Amino acid sequence: MPVDVLFVDKLSFQYNSTEVLTDISFHLKAGDYLGLVGPNGSGKTTLIKLVLGFFKPTKGTISLFGYNPAGFEDWYKIGYLPQKIASFNPHFPATVREVVAMGLLSKKGFPRRMSKSDDVPINKALELLDILDIRNELIGELSGGQQQRVLIAKAMVSEPEILILDEPTTAIDPEIREKFYGVLKGLNQNKNVTIIIITHDMGTIGKYASKLLYLDKRVIFCGSFEAFCVSDDMANYFGEFAQHLICHRHNSKQ
Amino acid sequence: MDIIDLFSHGFIQRALIAGSFIAILCSTLGVFLVLRRLSLIGDGLAHVAFGSVAIGLLLRVYPVYVAIPVVMLSSLGILKLIEKARLYGDAAIGIVSSLGIAIGILLASAAGGFNVDLFSYLFGNILAISNVEVVTSIILSVMLILIILLFYQELFSITFDEESAKASGVKTKTINTILVLLTSLTVVLAMRIVGIMLISALLIIPSVTALQMAKGFKITMVIASIVGVLSVILGIFISFVINLPTGATIVILNFIFFAIAFVCKNLRS
Numbered sequence: 001m002p003v004d005v006l007f008v009d010k011l012s013f014q015y016n017s018t019e020v021l022t023d024i025s026f027h028l029k030a031g032d033y034l035g036l037v038g039p040n041g042s043g044k045t046t047l048i049k050l051v052l053g054f055f056k057p058t059k060g061t062i063s064l065f066g067y068n069p070a071g072f073e074d075w076y077k078i079g080y081l082p083q084k085i086a087s088f089n090p091h092f093p094a095t096v097r098e099v100v101a102m103g104l105l106s107k108k109g110f111p112r113r114m115s116k117s118d119d120v121p122i123n124k125a126l127e128l129l130d131i132l133d134i135r136n137e138l139i140g141e142l143s144g145g146q147q148q149r150v151l152i153a154k155a156m157v158s159e160p161e162i163l164i165l166d167e168p169t170t171a172i173d174p175e176i177r178e179k180f181y182g183v184l185k186g187l188n189q190n191k192n193v194t195i196i197i198i199t200h201d202m203g204t205i206g207k208y209a210s211k212l213l214y215l216d217k218r219v220i221f222c223g224s225f226e227a228f229c230v231s232d233d234m235a236n237y238f239g240e241f242a243q244h245l246i247c248h249r250h251n252s253k254q
Numbered sequence: 255m256d257i258i259d260l261f262s263h264g265f266i267q268r269a270l271i272a273g274s275f276i277a278i279l280c281s282t283l284g285v286f287l288v289l290r291r292l293s294l295i296g297d298g299l300a301h302v303a304f305g306s307v308a309i310g311l312l313l314r315v316y317p318v319y320v321a322i323p324v325v326m327l328s329s330l331g332i333l334k335l336i337e338k339a340r341l342y343g344d345a346a347i348g349i350v351s352s353l354g355i356a357i358g359i360l361l362a363s364a365a366g367g368f369n370v371d372l373f374s375y376l377f378g379n380i381l382a383i384s385n386v387e388v389v390t391s392i393i394l395s396v397m398l399i400l401i402i403l404l405f406y407q408e409l410f411s412i413t414f415d416e417e418s419a420k421a422s423g424v425k426t427k428t429i430n431t432i433l434v435l436l437t438s439l440t441v442v443l444a445m446r447i448v449g450i451m452l453i454s455a456l457l458i459i460p461s462v463t464a465l466q467m468a469k470g471f472k473i474t475m476v477i478a479s480i481v482g483v484l485s486v487i488l489g490i491f492i493s494f495v496i497n498l499p500t501g502a503t504i505v506i507l508n509f510i511f512f513a514i515a516f517v518c519k520n521l522r523s
Contacts, residue, residue: 052420052421053420054417054420073423075421075422075423076423078421080417080418080421082415082417082418082421089289091289091465092289092414093289093464093465093468093469093470093471093474094410094414094470094471095469095470095471098410098470098471098472099414102407102410102411102414102418102419102422103422105407105408105411105419105422105423105424106421106422106423108407111404111405111407112407112408113407114407138468138469138470154418
């Protein structure tokens with residue numbers, strides 16, 4: 001029986017005696033595409049940081065490819081894009097190529113050295129996101145949208161088995177955003193890459209994700225978008241009007 | 255006296271060799287510190303070095319032998335304060351720095367002042383360094399530069415974004431520890447050149463100058479090293495010829511290079 005890519009069971013997390021997450025359970029198989037949604041402060045980013053082992057859970061268990069995140073070693077299987085753009089240092093003196101190359105670190109043994117052959121996956125990732133022409137530019141001199149695409153390329157370059165993207169389409173214009181979601185769909189359907197996306201854009205994510213997890217310090221809903229649209233729990237949570245609005249927007253985009 | 259005559263002096267040769275190696279080390283390390291907003295860690299650790307020198311002079315032990323372990327432990331203390339007490343880096347540096355200087359002043363006062371010895375560490379005297387100090391400087395500088403090169407990708411990665419680095423399997427705690435320990439040893443090495451008061455200039459200014467001209471991360475480190483070495487070499491010659499304090503001359507030259515780079519960058523844009 002194949003191991004779940006991610007298994008979260010009865011997870012709780014407290015920060016400074018404040019309950020941030022309570023009794024979270026869900027699991028993802030290879031090839032799942034999860035939209036992680038919820039209001040600001042609902043614990044979405046904290047959940048991801050727990051999954052990646054940056055924080056220790058107060059209660060419950062997390063298993064990433066069958067391992068506790070604290071002892072996880074196979075980082076090459078993971079592509080991660082943090083919620084970034086706001087805290088980006090605009091004076092960082094690295095070229096686009098140097099930044100994307102960092103995404104290959106997890107595949108290198110010590111001492112980690114980059115080689116000419118690394119240009120193949122780097123150029124491929126840059127091409128996928130339409131930024132190959134700026135590979136020698138300084139990242140600090142790019143627009144916010146271009147910087148975000150560079151960071152997405154960095155997360156994708158190692159061809160990970162799971163991509164975890166925290167608000168990836170911030171600052172990206174609608175045309176590129178559609179193309180980006182298309183790239184993710186290709187990776188998910190053709191290469192069976194598991195995807196977790198944190199987003200506020202429920203309409204768009206409903207169009208692509210196979211699962212939706214609505215979080216508000218606890219799991220409010222976990223299931224398909226179709227089930228979300230007819231869920232009484234969600235109708236009670238949002239109000240029927242808001243639920244119809246979200247689902248109508250999703251349907252009209254199809 | 256012409257330039258060739260200057261080279262014939264043993265003390266000038268020693269100063270040029272040791273100074274150039276230490277300048278490369280400070281400039282390379284400085285790029286990481288400046289971009290991680292830890293620029294003032296050099297200043298803070300230099301103040302601890304002052305306290306350590308006072309301890310060494312009081313105990314009649316070669317001050318560098320006291321400074322190395324004390325400054326290294328203090329740098330780890332700064333890391334722990336940031337991590338455990340959840341302090342910002344500048345506050346943690348401030349605590350350790352003021353503690354170091356307070357201990358130095360107390361000990362100097364208790365011993366009735368150390369006069370010349372303490373002043374030579376405070377303001378540096380590169381022209382007075384011995385053959386042993388030159389050899390030690392070269393060996394340590396080469397070792398530290400090799401460590402930086404060995405961990406270059408990890409240092410680059412945590413400097414860009416610590417969270418992403420963690421998710422790439424970089425042991426960020428270990429790399430942070432290596433970074434502050436390297437800084438500690440560099441501060442102790444550099445205190446004989448520019449003095450405790452001016453060490454942070456050697457760590458910060460060449461890096462900031464290089465950042466004005468940056469076209470990539472590696473090239474920034476190369477430019478910073480060139481600026482650092484040029485400042486040291488010119489500083490030694492100029493200070494000797496017109497009889498100025500060497501450490502201060504090196505710092506002023508560093509600032510002049512920064513000002514030129516800053517003006518050129520703004521004229522270009």
